[in-house]
Amino acid sequence: MSLKETVNGTTPGDRILFILLLIVSFIGIFFMKEVLPQPRDVTIEVEGKLTHRYPLDTDRRVQVGSPFGHLTLEIKDKKARVTGASCPNKLCELQGWISRGVIICLPGRITVTVGGPEEPKDRKVDAITG
Amino acid sequence: MQLQDKYRIAILSAYALALHGFESLIPMPIPWIRVGLANIITVAAFILFGFRAAMMVTLVRVFIASLFTGSFLGPGFILSLGGGVAGILAIGVVFSLLPGLFGPVGLSLTGALFHNLAQLFLAYVLFIQKIEPVLIITPVLILIGTVTGLVNGLVADLLVKGLKNSEVTVQNTKSF
Numbered sequence: 001m002s003l004k005e006t007v008n009g010t011t012p013g014d015r016i017l018f019i020l021l022l023i024v025s026f027i028g029i030f031f032m033k034e035v036l037p038q039p040r041d042v043t044i045e046v047e048g049k050l051t052h053r054y055p056l057d058t059d060r061r062v063q064v065g066s067p068f069g070h071l072t073l074e075i076k077d078k079k080a081r082v083t084g085a086s087c088p089n090k091l092c093e094l095q096g097w098i099s100r101g102v103i104i105c106l107p108g109r110i111t112v113t114v115g116g117p118e119e120p121k122d123r124k125v126d127a128i129t130g
Numbered sequence: 131m132q133l134q135d136k137y138r139i140a141i142l143s144a145y146a147l148a149l150h151g152f153e154s155l156i157p158m159p160i161p162w163i164r165v166g167l168a169n170i171i172t173v174a175a176f177i178l179f180g181f182r183a184a185m186m187v188t189l190v191r192v193f194i195a196s197l198f199t200g201s202f203l204g205p206g207f208i209l210s211l212g213g214g215v216a217g218i219l220a221i222g223v224v225f226s227l228l229p230g231l232f233g234p235v236g237l238s239l240t241g242a243l244f245h246n247l248a249q250l251f252l253a254y255v256l257f258i259q260k261i262e263p264v265l266i267i268t269p270v271l272i273l274i275g276t277v278t279g280l281v282n283g284l285v286a287d288l289l290v291k292g293l294k295n296s297e298v299t300v301q302n303t304k305s306f
Contacts (some may be wrong), residue, residue: 028269
C-alpha cells in the first residue's frame with residue numbers, strides 16, 4: 001500500500017474540501033489584513049487635553065491654536081504632517097509625513113497623535129512623570 | 131461497551147498518547163501550533179470502530195496527556211479538550227449526514243477545521259476576549275490545519291488499509 005495509491009484513492013469530496021479550505025484560508029489571510037486595521041484617528045491635544053479628533057481617511061487641513069502657539073495640521077493619503085508652526089526651530093515640520101506616532105510641538109504645547117486602536121484617554125502617567 | 135472494545139480503545143489510546151508525546155519533541159517555531167499526530171489515531175479509530183470508540187480514544191488521550199504534562203484543568207487542557215471533542219463530533223456528524231462523500235482525508239480535514247474553530251472560539255470566550263486578534267489568526271490556523279489535516283488523513287488512510295490487510299492475513303493463517 002503506497003502513498004501514491006492512497007492519494008489516488010481519495011474521494012472527489014476529499015479533494016474539493018481540501019482545495020476549498022486552502023482557498024478560504026488564503027482569502028482570509030489577505031482579507032483580514034486589509035480589513036482589520038481599524039479606521040484610525042488623528043488626535044490633537046493641547047497641554048495633555050484632547051481638543052480635536054479627525055479620521056485619518058479624509059484629507060484636510062486644520063488650523064490648531066493654543067495659548068502658546070499655533071500650527072497647521074495636514075492630513076493626506078492616511079498620513080499627517082505639521083506645517084506652518086509658530087515655533088522658532090520648526091522641529092515638528094521637520095518630522096514630515098507620519099502614518100503612526102506622535103508629532104509634538106513643544107513651544108505650542110500641542111501634541112498630534114496618529115493613533116493606533118488604543119484610545120488616548122486610557123493613557124496613564126508613566127513611572128517617570130508620575 | 132464490550133470487553134473487546136475496551137481493549138481496542140486502550141490500545142488505540144496508548145498509540146495516540148505515544149504520538150502525542152513524540153510530537154512534543156518536534157521543534158516548532160510557534161509554540162501553540164501542533165501537527166496533531168494523535169489525530170491520525172482518532173481518524174483511524176473512527177473508520178475502524180466507529181464514533182464512540184474515536185470519542186473515547188480522544189477523551190482518554192486528552193485527559194492522560196494533560197496529566198502527564200501537568201496541564202490538567204489548565205488553559206491548554208480546556209483548549210485541547212474542546213478542540214478534540216469538537217473535531218470528533220464534526221467528523222461524526224459529517225460522516226452520518228453525508229456518508230461516502232469523504233474518505234479518511236476528508237474526515238481528517240473536517241476534524242482539523244472544527245478542532246481549530248472550537249479552540250479559537252474557546253480562546254476568544256475564555257481568554258482573549260478581543261475579536262481582532264482572533265479574526266487575524268483564524269485563516270492562518272485554518273491553513274495550517276488544512277495542511278496537517280491532509281497529512282494526518284493520508285497517514286490514517288495508510289494505517290487503516292495496512293491494518294485491514296494484516297487482519298485478512300491473520301484470519302487466513304488461522305483458517306489453515
